Amino acid sequence: MKDHHHNETHGAGAKAHGSGMKPLKTLISLEEGLKILLSLAKPIERKEIVPLQEAHGRVLARDVLAEMDVPPFPRAAMDGYAVLAEDTFPAGTFTPVTLELVEVIHAGELAKEQVRKGICIQIATGCPIPEGTDAVVMVEDTEAEGKAIRVYKPVYPRQNVSPQGQDISKRTVILKEGMLLSPGRIGVLAALGIQKVEVYQKPRVAVIPSGNEIVPLGESLSPGKIYDVNSYTLSTLIEEHGGIPTIFPIMEDTLEAVHRTVKEALAYDLVVLSGGSSVGERDVMVQAIEAMGEVKFHGIAVKPGKPTLCGLVEGRLIIGMPGYPTSCLTNGYGFLVPVLRKVARLPERRSSPIRLPLSRRVVSTIGRHQYLPVRIEDGEAVPAFKESGAITSMALADGWVEIPANVDLVERGEVVEVHLF
Numbered sequence: 001m002k003d004h005h006h007n008e009t010h011g012a013g014a015k016a017h018g019s020g021m022k023p024l025k026t027l028i029s030l031e032e033g034l035k036i037l038l039s040l041a042k043p044i045e046r047k048e049i050v051p052l053q054e055a056h057g058r059v060l061a062r063d064v065l066a067e068m069d070v071p072p073f074p075r076a077a078m079d080g081y082a083v084l085a086e087d088t089f090p091a092g093t094f095t096p097v098t099l100e101l102v103e104v105i106h107a108g109e110l111a112k113e114q115v116r117k118g119i120c121i122q123i124a125t126g127c128p129i130p131e132g133t134d135a136v137v138m139v140e141d142t143e144a145e146g147k148a149i150r151v152y153k154p155v156y157p158r159q160n161v162s163p164q165g166q167d168i169s170k171r172t173v174i175l176k177e178g179m180l181l182s183p184g185r186i187g188v189l190a191a192l193g194i195q196k197v198e199v200y201q202k203p204r205v206a207v208i209p210s211g212n213e214i215v216p217l218g219e220s221l222s223p224g225k226i227y228d229v230n231s232y233t234l235s236t237l238i239e240e241h242g243g244i245p246t247i248f249p250i251m252e253d254t255l256e257a258v259h260r261t262v263k264e265a266l267a268y269d270l271v272v273l274s275g276g277s278s279v280g281e282r283d284v285m286v287q288a289i290e291a292m293g294e295v296k297f298h299g300i301a302v303k304p305g306k307p308t309l310c311g312l313v314e315g316r317l318i319i320g321m322p323g324y325p326t327s328c329l330t331n332g333y334g335f336l337v338p339v340l341r342k343v344a345r346l347p348e349r350r351s352s353p354i355r356l357p358l359s360r361r362v363v364s365t366i367g368r369h370q371y372l373p374v375r376i377e378d379g380e381a382v383p384a385f386k387e388s389g390a391i392t393s394m395a396l397a398d399g400w401v402e403i404p405a406n407v408d409l410v411e412r413g414e415v416v417e418v419h420l421f
Helices: 030-040 181-190 230-240 257-263 279-290 325-343
Strands: 047-051 080-084 096-103 119-124 133-138 144-145 147-153 172-174 196-200 204-209 242-249 270-274 293-296 309-313 315-323 354-357 369-375 380-383 400-401 407-410 414-420
Touching: 030 293, 030 309, 030 315, 030 325, 047 279, 080 147, 172 181, 204 230, 204 257, 230 242, 230 270, 230 325, 257 270, 257 279, 270 325, 279 293, 279 315, 293 414, 315 325, 325 369, 354 380
Parallel strands: 096 119, 204 242, 204 270, 270 315
Antiparallel strands: 047 196, 080 119, 080 133, 096 147, 144 147, 293 309, 309 315, 354 414, 369 380, 369 400, 400 414
């Protein structure tokens, strides 16, 4: 990568787009923008109780105290024969000990026979150890002939026996508040007989589309109009990362409409505006939010997705996303996902990038951090970006490459890190 040390906060692209339109103010860096957004994201406090079968991927809202031992009884750790260990002490490869088989028990059954010296009970893994026996001889170390069981290897007391409470001890905290409920942790709750669990609620997210050029799905397209894409890409992303999206009707490009819609959206935990692609439309959004609260920043040195907005109204975080579909979705991964995961109390998204050579030379913009959608073909990272308005840039991509703000050129064959979707 060709590296240039350059001040990222210089207003790249800050030229006016025609008369009467205000340019974006000085851009801030990607790192600074994300830091501001995360500082304003407040983890959700509301809790709810859900059935265990609906708890996967939810965040535990209180410590779980074990109210029983698991296993609740000593059990066989192997298939074999329950014995008195001392009966087997003389056993050897050429001098087996012969025991009398008095009973066969299967999973879920209890032994009925009284244990006495010289006898054994056939037992399956997981069965309760018959009272009076203290070890299990593995079936591999025995030979059966009718009721006579020859034991060729001695066992010591408690050998091949899982003691009561070995897995979980009664009265211990087994899962802690804030843990993400994975299949294994749900298994622990099931082992304790817990049918319902208290979790944090999923954040409710208002998704507000805007832009004079977009129309809802289901309506016919008149000349110059396109369908609303961003509401659906963002909603899917929100659901994927622990939120519940609600798509609002398309917002008109007037101060009154923005004011009214944002006011209604304050009932949600997070407000995401998308669209207002032109500088004039963005200006209306900025003015409305400034009048209602505070604009923390407007414009990030990132490509695509420069016109990103962060506002605070009555303590509620407002994120304004770019209107072009690719810019909107790349910013969704870059900004919305980390913010939403913090609000939802989900752990940070961790994915190990894979290192691949770039299939062709890429020219970037100095001073702008670039997200470059790529697909993986024949062991190479192939740039998939067409333009900001082309949603197929993302649909046909497998992941993205980040090009830092101080790099303006990545040569063909240079190894890059691909972050997979």
